[in-house]
Amino acid sequence: MRNLPWCHPRPLVPSSKPSHDGDRRKQISVRGIAGLGDVAEVRKSFNRHLHFTLVKDRNVATPRDYYFALAHTVRDHLVGRWIRTQQHYYERDPKRIYYLSLEFYMGRTLQNTMVNLGLQNACDEAIYQLGLDLEELEEIEEDAGLGNGGLGRLAACFLDSMATLGLAAYGYGIRYEFGIFNQKIVDGWQVEEADDWLRYGNPWEKARPEYMLPVHFYGRVEHTPDGVKWVDTQVVLAMPYDTPVPGYKNNTVNTMRLWSAKAPNDFNLQEFNMGDYIEAVLDRNLAENISRVLYPNDNVRKNCYEKSFGADPYPIPMHAGHCQSARTETSKSVLQVAIQLNDTHPALSIPELMRILVDVEKVDWDKAWEITKKTCAYTNHTVLPEALERWPVSMFEKLLPRHLEIIYALNQMHLDRVAALYPGDIDRLRRMSVIEEGDCKRINMAHLCVIGSHAVNGVARIHSDIVRNSVFKDFYELEPEKFQNKTNGITPRRWLLLCNPGLADVIAEKIGEGFITDLSQLKKLLEFIDNETFIRDVAKVKQENKLKFAAYLEEQYKVKINPTSMFDVQVKRIHEYKRQLLNCLHAITLYNRIRCNPSKSFVPRTIMIGGKAAPGYHMAKMIIKLITSVGEVINNDPYVGDKLKVIFLENYRVSLAEKVIPAADLSQQISTAGTEASGTGNMKFMVNGALTIGTMDGANVEMAEEAGEENLFIFGMRVEDVEALDRKGLVYNAREYYESLPELRQAIDQISSGFFSPRDPGCFKDVVNMLMYHDRFKVFADYEAYIKCQGQVDQLFMDPREWTRKVIRNIACSGKFSSDRTITEYAREIWGVEPSATAIPPPNLPRN
Numbered sequence: 039m040r041n042l043p044w045c046h047p048r049p050l051v052p053s054s055k056p057s058h059d060g061d062r063r064k065q066i067s068v069r070g071i072a073g074l075g076d077v078a079e080v081r082k083s084f085n086r087h088l089h090f091t092l093v094k095d096r097n098v099a100t101p102r103d104y105y106f107a108l109a110h111t112v113r114d115h116l117v118g119r120w121i122r123t124q125q126h127y128y129e130r131d132p133k134r135i136y137y138l139s140l141e142f143y144m145g146r147t148l149q150n151t152m153v154n155l156g157l158q159n160a161c162d163e164a165i166y167q168l169g170l171d172l173e174e175l176e177e178i179e180e181d182a183g184l185g186n187g188g189l190g191r192l193a194a195c196f197l198d199s200m201a202t203l204g205l206a207a208y209g210y211g212i213r214y215e216f217g218i219f220n221q222k223i224v225d226g227w228q229v230e231e232a233d234d235w236l237r238y239g240n241p242w243e244k245a246r247p248e249y250m251l252p253v254h255f256y257g258r259v260e261h262t263p264d265g266v267k268w269v270d271t272q273v274v275l276a277m278p279y280d281t282p283v284p285g286y287k288n289n290t291v292n293t294m295r296l297w298s299a300k301a302p303n304d305f306n307l308q309e310f311n312m313g314d315y316i317e318a319v320l321d322r323n324l325a326e327n328i329s330r331v332l333y334p335n336d337n338v339r340k341n342c343y344e345k346s347f348g349a350d351p352y353p354i355p356m357h358a359g360h361c362q363s364a365r366t367e368t369s370k371s372v373l374q375v376a377i378q379l380n381d382t383h384p385a386l387s388i389p390e391l392m393r394i395l396v397d398v399e400k401v402d403w404d405k406a407w408e409i410t411k412k413t414c415a416y417t418n419h420t421v422l423p424e425a426l427e428r429w430p431v432s433m434f435e436k437l438l439p440r441h442l443e444i445i446y447a448l449n450q451m452h453l454d455r456v457a458a459l460y461p462g463d464i465d466r467l468r469r470m471s472v473i474e475e476g477d478c479k480r481i482n483m484a485h486l487c488v489i490g491s492h493a494v495n496g497v498a499r500i501h502s503d504i505v506r507n508s509v510f511k512d513f514y515e516l517e518p519e520k521f522q523n524k525t526n527g528i529t530p531r532r533w534l535l536l537c538n539p540g541l542a543d544v545i546a547e548k549i550g551e552g553f554i555t556d557l558s559q560l561k562k563l564l565e566f567i568d569n570e571t572f573i574r575d576v577a578k579v580k581q582e583n584k585l586k587f588a589a590y591l592e593e594q595y596k597v598k599i600n601p602t603s604m605f606d607v608q609v610k611r612i613h614e615y616k617r618q619l620l621n622c623l624h625a626i627t628l629y630n631r632i633r634c635n636p637s638k639s640f641v642p643r644t645i646m647i648g649g650k651a652a653p654g655y656h657m658a659k660m661i662i663k664l665i666t667s668v669g670e671v672i673n674n675d676p677y678v679g680d681k682l683k684v685i686f687l688e689n690y691r692v693s694l695a696e697k698v699i700p701a702a703d704l705s706q707q708i709s710t711a712g713t714e715a716s717g718t719g720n721m722k723f724m725v726n727g728a729l730t731i732g733t734m735d736g737a738n739v740e741m742a743e744e745a746g747e748e749n750l751f752i753f754g755m756r757v758e759d760v761e762a763l764d765r766k767g768l769v770y771n772a773r774e775y776y777e778s779l780p781e782l783r784q785a786i787d788q789i790s791s792g793f794f795s796p797r798d799p800g801c802f803k804d805v806v807n808m809l810m811y812h813d814r815f816k817v818f819a820d821y822e823a824y825i826k827c828q829g830q831v832d833q834l835f836m837d838p839r840e841w842t843r844k845v846i847r848n849i850a851c852s853g854k855f856s857s858d859r860t861i862t863e864y865a866r867e868i869w870g871v872e873p874s875a876t877a878i879p880p881p882n883l884p885r886n
C-alpha cells in the first residue's frame with residue numbers, strides 16, 4: 039500500500055507512524071485523546087464490521103474494505119447522538135432552519151467526523167495497531183462532489199457551523215447520482231469523466247423510503263367553489279436520504295436530507311397498458327433522470343439553457359421536485375420555520391409554499407403571503423448577468439401550471455403596489471416585474487425571490503453594496519430594510535484543524551484550543567508576532583506542508599518541483615472574470631525575463647493553477663489549454679531550470695484543496711473589481727498562512743481591512759475605476775495597453791504567433807481576440823499594476839522572517855472569516871434564533 043504523506047501531523051517523525059514517545063503534540067487534545075479503552079473499542083468495532091458488515095477476513099480484505107470497516111466504526115459513534123439530537127428537537131420544539139440548496143459540496147466525511155467527535159487519535163492508534171495506515175484509508179473515500187465551487191462549499195461549511203452552534207437546522211438538497219465531473223487533462227485539454235461516486239456504496243447516508251413523498255408535474259388547474267385544484271398530474275416520487283452532520287464536540291448531530299427521484303411503480307403503465315410493459319419500465323429512467331447529474335455550471339447558466347432549450351427543459355423538474363419535497367415539514371408549523379434560499383436555484387419554494395398554504399391548507403391568500411415572506415429569505419451570490427436565472431414561461435405553462443398562476447398573481451400584487459407608489463413610472467414597472475416580456479417571455483427568478491422574502495443578503499460587504507446600488511436598486515428603494523449583508527465564512531474545523539493539523543497545533547500551544555469554536559481568538563497570536571520560536575514554528579509547518587505536497591505531486595503526476603520555491607497558487611473554477619489569464623501573463627512575463635537575463639538571480643516560483651471549466655464554456659477550456667501549453671514550454675526550457683515552473687493541478691476538488699492550500703505561500707485572488715461576490719478560497723488561504731495578492735473585490739476588501747492593507751498585496755482597479763472605464767465615451771481600449779507595455783505586447787505576440795503551441799500556431803486566436811477586442815473583464819488594464827505588485831511579493835519572499843511575520847499577522851486577523859460568525863449573524867438578523875452554547879447530553883446506548 040502506498041504511504042501518503044499528509045493529513046496527519048507527525049512532521050517531526052519521518053516514518054509518519056504514530057509516535058508513542060511523549061511527543062509534545064500528544065499533550066494537545068485537538069484531535070482527541072486516545073485513551074487505551076477507546077483504542078481497544080475502535081479495534082474491536084473495526085474487526086466486527088470487517089466480519090459482519092463487509093463479510094471479509096484479513097486474508098481477502100482490500101484496502102477499500104478496510105476503509106468501509108473504519109467508516110462504519112466511526113459512523114456508529116454518530117448514531118446515538120443523531121437520534122438523541124432529533125429527539126431533543128422534538129421535545130423542545132425550537133424554530134427549525136431549512137437551508138435549501140441545489141448544491142452541497144461536502145468532500146470527504148470520514149476524517150471530518152473523527153475530528154468533530156474527537157476520535158481521530160483513537161482511530162489513528164487503533165488502525166496503526168492493526169498494521170494499517172489511517173491516511174491511506176482516508177484517501178480511498180470518494181469526495182461527495184455535489185457542488186460546483188464556492189456556493190456549494192459554502193452550504194457545506196454552513197451545515198458544520200449550524201450543528202456546532204446547536205441550531206435545529208436541516209440542509210435540503212438533491213442526491214445527484216453523479217456529482218461534479220472528474221477532470222482529466224489529455225494533451226493539455228480538459229476532458230470530463232462521469233463521477234460515479236456511489237459505485238461502492240455510501241456508508242454515511244441512510245435511505246428513508248418510509249418518508250417518500252409525491253411530487254407533481256404537468257396536469258391542469260381547476261378553479262372550483264371550494265378552492266383551486268391541480269389535477270391529472272404526473273407523479274414522481276422523492277426519496278429522502280439522510281446524512282448526519284455532527285457539530286464540533288457538542289453531541290449535536292443534525293441532518294442533511296438529499297432527495298432522489300424515483301418513478302412510481304405504476305409509472306406510464308396506464309399509457310402503455312396495451313402490452314408495452316417493457317417500454318414502460320424502461321421509461322422509468324425519464325422520471326429518475328431528475329436527480330441523475332449535477333449541472334456543472336458555476337456562475338454561468340446561459341450555456342446550459344441555450345443547449346437544453348427545446349426538448350429537455352432541464353432544471354425545472356429538479357428544482358420543482360426539490361421545493362415540493364421540502365414542503366411537508368415546513369408547512370406544518372410555518373412560523374416556527376425559517377427557509378434560507380441559497381441563490382435563486384430553489385426559488386420555486388416561494389410559489390410552492392403559497393400553493394400548499396392556499397390550495398391545501400386553505401389559508402387566506404393575504405395571510406399566506408405574509409407567512410411566506412416571513413418564512414423565506416434569499417441570498418444573492420452573483421451580479422454577473424449571465425448567471426442570473428431567467429426561466430422561459432413556456433416551460434412553466436406545461437410543467438407547473440399552478441405555480442405559474444401563483445407567480446402571475448404575486449407579480450400583479452407587487453406591481454400594483456409599485457404603481458401606487460410611483461404613479462406613471464411605466465419604465466420602473468417594467469424593470470421591476472417578475473415577468474419579463476419580449477419574444478421569449480421569462481420569469482426573473484431573482485425578482486421572485488426578492489418579493490417573496492423578508493430578507494435579501496449579499497455575501498460580502500462590497501457585494502451587498504452593489505446589490506443595493508445596482509442589480510436590485512429599484513427593490514432597495516421600495517424596501518430598504520429588507521437588504522442585508524452576511525459576509526461569507528469557512529469552517530475552521532475542516533479548513534484548519536483537519537487540513538493543517540501542524541498549524542493548528544502550533545497555534546494551540548500558544549493560545550489554547552478556544553479558537554476552534556471562536557476563531558476571533560486568533561487575535562491573541564498578535565502577541566507572538568516577534569516571538570522567534572513561534573515565527574520559526576510557523577515557518578517550519580509551512581515548509582513541512584510544502585514538502586508533503588511536493589511529494590504528492592511527484593507520486594501522483596511524476597512532476598518534480600522545487601520545494602523551496604514560492605508556491606504561488608490560484609485554485610478555483612476557471613472563469614474569465616476570475617482572470618486566470620492575468621496570472622498566465624505574469625508567468626509568461628517572468629519566463630521572458632529569465633530568458634532575457636539567465637544569469638540574474640530570480641526568486642524561484644512554482645505557479646500552480648487548478649480548476650474545472652464548465653464543459654460548454656469554450657473560453658474557459660481554452661484558458662486551461664493555454665496554461666498547460668505555457669507550462670509545457672517553460673517547464674522544459676533548460677535556461678529556466680527550477681527558477682520557474684507552471685503546473686496545472688488536475689481535478690481540483692475539496693480533497694485536493696485540503697492538500698494544496700496548507701502548502702501555499704501565495705494566494706491569488708485577482709478577479710476584476712466588482713465581479714467576485716465574496717470568494718471563500720481567499721479565506722481558506724489566509725487562515726492557512728498564505729499571503730494574498732488580490733484586487734479590492736469580494737471579501738478581499740474585508741480581509742485587507744482586518745489585517746491592514748499593507749499586509750496583503752493589493753493592486754489594480756477599484757470598483758470605481760472599473761465603472762469609470764465603463765462609462766460612455768471612456769471605453770476600455772485593450773490595444774492602448776498592448777501598445778504601451780512592451781512586456782505585455784511580447785507575451786501576447788508569443789501567444790498569438792504559436793510560440794506556446796508550435797504544432798497548432800493558431801490555437802489561441804480566440805483567446806487573443808477576446809483579450810484585444812472584447813474583454814469584459816479588462817485583463818490588460820490591471821497588467822502593469824499586477825506585475826509590479828508581484829515584484830513586491832518577490833522582494834518580501836527573499837526575507838523569510840518578515841514574510842512569516844506577515845503570515846502570522848494574517849492568520850491572527852482571519853478570525854472574522856469563520857462561518858460560525860456568518861451563521862451567528864444569519865441566526866440573529868434573519869432567522870430570529872439564538873445559537874445555543876449548551877451541548878446536548880451525551881447519548882445513551884440502546885436499551886436491550
Ligand SMILES: *Cc1c(COP(=O)(O)O)cnc(C)c1O
Pocket residue numbers: 186187188191609610611690691692695716717718719720722
Ligand atoms: C473553496 C472552494 C471553492 C471556492 O473558491 P473561490 O476561490 O472562492 O472561487 C471552489 N472549489 C473548491 C473545491 C473549494 O474548496
